Amino acid sequence: MVKMTAILAGEVLAGENLRKCGPSCVLVRDGRILDIISPAEYEAVKNESETIDLGSATLLPGLFECHNHLALDAGLEGHLGMMELSECEHTVLALNGLKKDLLSGVTTARCMGDRNYIDVKIKQMIADGRVEGPDLLVCGIGMRARHGHGFVGLPHSGVEEFRRTCRENMYRKVDHLKIFMTPGTPAASPEEFIPCFITPEEVATAVSEAKSMDIRTTAHCVGGRGLDICIRQGIDVIDHLYSVTAEQIKALENDFGGWVDMTSGIVLDEGREAFTPPAQNVKMRKARPYSTECINRVYQSGKVRFTLGTDAYHGMLYKEVEYAVAGGASTLNALKAVTVNAAEMTGLSKEKGRIAAGYTADLLAVRGDPLEDPHALSQVQFVMKHGKTVRLEEKA
Numbered sequence: 001m002v003k004m005t006a007i008l009a010g011e012v013l014a015g016e017n018l019r020k021c022g023p024s025c026v027l028v029r030d031g032r033i034l035d036i037i038s039p040a041e042y043e044a045v046k047n048e049s050e051t052i053d054l055g056s057a058t059l060l061p062g063l064f065e066c067h068n069h070l071a072l073d074a075g076l077e078g079h080l081g082m083m084e085l086s087e088c089e090h091t092v093l094a095l096n097g098l099k100k101d102l103l104s105g106v107t108t109a110r111c112m113g114d115r116n117y118i119d120v121k122i123k124q125m126i127a128d129g130r131v132e133g134p135d136l137l138v139c140g141i142g143m144r145a146r147h148g149h150g151f152v153g154l155p156h157s158g159v160e161e162f163r164r165t166c167r168e169n170m171y172r173k174v175d176h177l178k179i180f181m182t183p184g185t186p187a188a189s190p191e192e193f194i195p196c197f198i199t200p201e202e203v204a205t206a207v208s209e210a211k212s213m214d215i216r217t218t219a220h221c222v223g224g225r226g227l228d229i230c231i232r233q234g235i236d237v238i239d240h241l242y243s244v245t246a247e248q249i250k251a252l253e254n255d256f257g258g259w260v261d262m263t264s265g266i267v268l269d270e271g272r273e274a275f276t277p278p279a280q281n282v283k284m285r286k287a288r289p290y291s292t293e294c295i296n297r298v299y300q301s302g303k304v305r306f307t308l309g310t311d312a313y314h315g316m317l318y319k320e321v322e323y324a325v326a327g328g329a330s331t332l333n334a335l336k337a338v339t340v341n342a343a344e345m346t347g348l349s350k351e352k353g354r355i356a357a358g359y360t361a362d363l364l365a366v367r368g369d370p371l372e373d374p375h376a377l378s379q380v381q382f383v384m385k386h387g388k389t390v391r392l393e394e395k396a
């Protein structure tokens with residue numbers, strides 16, 4: 001019989017509400033969580049298990065990075081100009097990025113568009129154990145308009161062009177369909193016009209194609225008319241929302257059954273300016289005050305269901321949790337946005353995203369208490385994916 005692994009930690013955040021269990025032992029076998037037991041109960045099983053003692057660390061579910069790209073690395077200067085590199089170069093970027101993600105505690109990542117279906121291929125290689133990385137959810141080719149934004153996307157015009165790519169993506173077995181509604185940079189004020197590049201008919205085509213195959217749709221959308229269309233047409237997940245108005249928040253609260261996926265660092269993290277073009281940085285700086293107001297509307301709503309992603313800033317997901325908390329979300333909701341709730345948004349809530357018996361043994365241990373201080377998420381001590389240890393630091 002395969003030996004159990006017994007993981008001892010000073011604190012365990014368990015179940016769908018990340019309940020604090022105090023000093024506990026999590027038992028793992030065959031890639032799954034068997035049980036959460038007390039230190040006294042551990043004494044009875046310690047001879048039949050292999051023990052990983054994490055000391056005073058806090059054990060929580062492995063994280064979900066909800067907005068990733070494989071061939072983009074937002075920590076490299078000039079990364080936005082790298083979309084025309086070769087498939088080989090993209091693959092190397094992908095493997096480096098995925099390694100950083102995994103070692104930071106990300107055990108599941110939602111990919112939001114890459115070229116040449118490298119996301120589909122790498123997802124399979126990870127599942128087969130040929131390459132190390134988080135489990136992936138992929139979208140293949142992102143669909144943008146000829147005149148629209150979307151570095152990683154390809155141009156489309158008219159419902160039949162959208163339909164063709166939807167079906168090609170679904171033939172390749174993607175998990176969701178991605179469209180680019182608006183520019184990438186946010187508005188600097190409520191008066192600034194936000195273009196919308198995709199028509200309601202084109203959006204409806206993607207939604208209907210996805211529904212036919214029981215997969216989800218997701219839209220890059222900073223705000224404006226594009227956001228109204230996404231809400232009305234029933235897009236499942238809306239990403240970014242840097243320019244969402246108070247009125248649109250009401251519509252998201254009352255008329256929208258889906259999720260929003262926030263990527264605040266793109267606008268708020270001044271450290272990322274080193275890696276983006278000067279002209280874009282000027283626009284971002286101008287938009288920062290109004291965007292902060294808009295982004296915080298989501299965090300403060302309490303009713304808009306949100307998840308978090310970095311937009312390919314590999315290994316830096318903890319920063320998004322910090323931005324959510326700084327913007328007014330409770331630490332519990334911010335942590336759930338990268339664990340329990342992210343699992344629900346991606347349709348994986350019955351197998352991933354929480355520490356509970358029967359769930360996949362995707363685990364992260366950090367020094368400190370992330371429910372008190374989200375920065376603790378950057379202090380990684382241990383990462384396990386599918387019951388296999390991928391990182392183990394000396395205990396503090």
Ligand SMILES: [Zn+2]
Nearest residue numbers: 067069112311
């Ligand atoms: Zn993106």
